[in-house]
Amino acid sequence: MRILIIEDEQKTAAYLQKGLTESGFIADIAHEGGEGLFLATTREYDLVILDVMLPGQDGWSVITRIRQNKIQTPVIFLTARDAVHDRVKGLELGADDYLVKPFSFSELLARMRAILRRGPNRQPEMLGIADLEINLLKHKAIRGGQLLDLTPKEFALLSLMTQRAGEVLSRTLIAEQVWDMNFDSDTNVVDVAIRRLRRKADDPFERKLIHTVRGVGYVLEER
Numbered sequence: 001m002r003i004l005i006i007e008d009e010q011k012t013a014a015y016l017q018k019g020l021t022e023s024g025f026i027a028d029i030a031h032e033g034g035e036g037l038f039l040a041t042t043r044e045y046d047l048v049i050l051d052v053m054l055p056g057q058d059g060w061s062v063i064t065r066i067r068q069n070k071i072q073t074p075v076i077f078l079t080a081r082d083a084v085h086d087r088v089k090g091l092e093l094g095a096d097d098y099l100v101k102p103f104s105f106s107e108l109l110a111r112m113r114a115i116l117r118r119g120p121n122r123q124p125e126m127l128g129i130a131d132l133e134i135n136l137l138k139h140k141a142i143r144g145g146q147l148l149d150l151t152p153k154e155f156a157l158l159s160l161m162t163q164r165a166g167e168v169l170s171r172t173l174i175a176e177q178v179w180d181m182n183f184d185s186d187t188n189v190v191d192v193a194i195r196r197l198r199r200k201a202d203d204p205f206e207r208k209l210i211h212t213v214r215g216v217g218y219v220l221e222e223r
């Protein structure tokens, strides 16, 4: 799952990105409102974490524009303000939740999961193909009843391939989706990651799910 962090404080943004990455999410950062709005309206995210006090366009204006663009991505406001009218304003403008700084990362994570679980037209919590099951919210992948021991990147890679099962994914697309948005297309990284993932998720099992499509990329499917 891909999260957008719109936060001007470098330290907070880096802390959030690190925590989310460790929890198996892919997190992009925008340090100002305009950039955040551009990303939120041009790329697909599962959730946006939005600071209120931002240089340029503030969080209120960013969420207003997101909703005007008919984008229903859930938004959690993150702010130092805790006045009741600010919370009400945030929710009225279309935010899904509101967290006051300082907050604990585990609380943020719990609230994110609650939103991702309940949201309409979100991706399903569980993905599956053949004997592979993926729980996106719990970040667990199970094959043939066995829990796979995957790194966050391997989990993101396997989730992407399962979500788009049957579709041949190019190395560049995989690199963009699983690594960060400015990933410099050194697609060897993708090959190495696929090799590691295969060792854990495919090699121990009789039926192979990950297939190489020569000159194009990779596909996950039952053959």
Ligand code: CA
Residues within 6 Å of the ligand: 007, 008, 009, 051, 052, 053, 054
């Ligand atoms: Ca701020």
